[in-house]
Amino acid sequence: MSAPHPFADWIAADWGTSHLRLWAMGPTGAVLERARSDAGMGRIGRDDYEAELLRLIGHRLAPGRATPVIVCGMAGSRQGWAEAPYALAPCPPPGIAEATRAPARDARLAVYILPGVRQTRPHADVMRGEETQIAGLLARLPGFDGIACLPGTHTKWVQISAGEIVSFTTAMTGELYALLSTKSVLRHALDAEGWDDTAFAEAMAETIARPERLATRLFTIRAEALTAGLSPAAARGCLSGLLIGAELAATRPWWLGQRVAIIGAAKLSRVYAEALAAQGVEAERFDDEEMTLAGLTRARQSLTENAT
Amino acid sequence: MSAPHPFADWIAADWGTSHLRLWAMGPTGAVLERARSDAGMGRIGRDDYEAELLRLIGHRLAPGRATPVIVCGMAGSRQGWAEAPYALAPCPPPGIAEATRAPARDARLAVYILPGVRQTRPHADVMRGEETQIAGLLARLPGFDGIACLPGTHTKWVQISAGEIVSFTTAMTGELYALLSTKSVLRHALDAEGWDDTAFAEAMAETIARPERLATRLFTIRAEALTAGLSPAAARGCLSGLLIGAELAATRPWWLGQRVAIIGAAKLSRVYAEALAAQGVEAERFDDEEMTLAGLTRARQSLTENAT
Structure with missing residues (x-):
């Protein structure tokens, strides 16, 4: 396809509290286009998600078929696009099988929101978004056994063993x-x-x-x-x-x-x-951006595997 | 004097970052009137202090003589009415002898600002206002030897011995x-x-x-x-x-x-x-209000002693 905007095989989305990052992905894993905006979960209402997605990346959606959009982060919180209930640690980073489908009017969109992870022991804790970066780390370093430190507004320290998020703080x-x-x-x-x-x-x-x-x-x-x-x-x-x-x-x-x-x-x-x-x-x-994309890519791959 | 507003012998003022508290004091130590406003140091400019004082308590100023106004708190900071440089601990709570005279156009005002206290050891620290409450505590409990804890926005812990502020945190x-x-x-x-x-x-x-x-x-x-x-x-x-x-x-x-x-x-x-x-x-x-007033009263008494 030699059009100025080749259509995306799928869309990767990191939808946090304050920002949205999108990647239009080609069929071979190449990034066709990156986009970002300030339309974070904290700044938009439930009905604004689809419009924001179409505004930023609509030109990458092929007509006549549903393009998978795989989302991690706060878009899956109760105040977000559609609630993706937390997986309970210890557990592997949640994948497409645990995803919540978010409603979309445009038939070119098939939106999957990956859940975050919660734990009850040794203390209550939650994450949304970091679990997908850990999925990316495990895709990069299969068998990683140790601690992931994810510094930021709320820094997470995550114990990883046997492919699972064991516990975190x-x-x-x-x-x-x-x-x-x-x-x-x-x-x-x-x-x-x-x-x-x-x-x-x-x-x-x-x-x-x-x-x-x-x-x-x-x-x-x-x-x-x-x-x-x-x-x-x-x-x-x-x-x-x-x-x-x-x-x-x-x-x-x-x-x-x-x-x-x-x-x-x-x-x-x-x-x-x-x-x-x-x-x-x-x-x-x-x-972190690279790990997020790697984690979302892993979810995309299992979507394909599930479909076949 | 049986007028509806007997004149004040002196004015006590606690002028902090966010608030101002005034007491018009009678010659026997009775409080004739209390006043307060939100015109704290953080909210007004250097030229506004006198006007605010006159607005709240001007009717208590006798004509033809200068009424002492004794001030503690952030009004004595560099950004305040007039800088009252810190006394260096260990030291007694600063009194009228260490006060800075603030400029006033109205001849009925004689404004004294009490300094705060700083220390360099064991670590750098500063207070403005609390030293006057400690003066009040020492007026109430002469010979107090121990710790004063002054909880608030910035809680102070002050070691007091032999009438001095020894150190604080x-x-x-x-x-x-x-x-x-x-x-x-x-x-x-x-x-x-x-x-x-x-x-x-x-x-x-x-x-x-x-x-x-x-x-x-x-x-x-x-x-x-x-x-x-x-x-x-x-x-x-x-x-x-x-x-x-x-x-x-x-x-x-x-x-x-x-x-x-x-x-x-x-x-x-x-x-x-x-x-x-x-x-x-x-x-x-x-x-705390009572101790502030007791500390300002102690300063007022030494002003009288100095004058005689």
Whole structure:
């Protein structure tokens, strides 16, 4: 087909709280087109999903047949397009067999939403989207046995064994950093660009060793800026280091002596990798978008297998 | 004087970041009138202070003489009415001798701003306003030797000995609670009124004992609300308990085996008193407004002594 817009074999979609990422995929696994928008689950209503999909990628839909659209992320939450009830860990990353079909008026769409994963023990926890990145990791590294660390707004630490998500835990480190750096009194200390690696490393070492001090250590950033000329770059490194150090203290059993794969955006992954390296753990790194697409691709493959 | 508005002997002012509280004081120490407004330091410009004062309490100023206005709090910060540079701990709570005179066009005003206190060791820290409450505590309990705990947006723990502020530390517990309960993903779990004492006590015990778990424990509030029906009342008690427990873990040397005086609003003071009681510490409680006024009154008395 030599048209300017060859039709997609299928559509991959990572539909999160704040963003939507789409890939129009060719039959051989090639990416025909990427698209993204800010129409995240938190910003649109249930009736807007189909229109947004058609707006971004409608020109890739062949007439006369239903193109599979495989979706992971918050679009499957209760407030999303259609609820895809959580799978219960321990379990393999959910695949197409566990997917929920979302309603679509346009007959060119066959929408499958992959569920997230919940656990009840050792504590209640949930994920939506990360399970698909883990499916991607397992597609890339079959038999991976160890810990996946997925840094972000809500960083996940996931124990993986025998192809299953065994258990996991969540640290709100990214959200805490965002709130403290933009909404708290500490924002005054961080009111210019810059980043200080040494301040980061020192602060991280401090809360890894003495996590109980976090509650009173945060305000000293403000006090040092006011009375001792702490620079915004040092303040930013320090705040990030204190929070990631506290996260590493809380997750020590998840990384100490473990094989760790970090799945995340390049910059944040590097910060976590350096933090772990300082603790003697050499983590492997994987791009989060790539792992999401690999996970969605695995679901696409099992859809084909099921159909044959 | 039998006029409807007898003139004030002096004016006491607690001028914080978000609020202003005024007391028009009679010559015998009686409160003639109380006034308050939202014209805190964070909301007004340098040129607005005098007008706000006159608006609220101008009718209490006798013509033909300068009435002392004694101010504590953020009005003395660099962004306030006039900077009152910090006194350096260890030091007694600063009094009228350390006050900064703020400019006023109206000849009926003689404005004194009391400085805050800073320390450089064992870590950088600052206070503005709390030092005056401590002056009030020392006026009430001369010779007090122990710890003052001043719960609030930024809770202060202050070591007091021989009439001096020896050292202090700050926990951002109140601000963290406000941010997490209204701006973070946890807000969904707290979206109705209510308070669960048992959830509070259990969560507090958890982070006192294992403060390093805080980083991963917070998100379980969201997960339990989503998957296990955690009530908003239990979620609210739990979040508060986790944060206050983490604060008590960080401040253990400040209360363990110490004489503790809590200076705060009634409801919050009770929470801290119960938390400390669960750890075997019976704290005394003092009202924060009363201590502020007692501290400002002490400054007023030394102004009279200096003048004679």
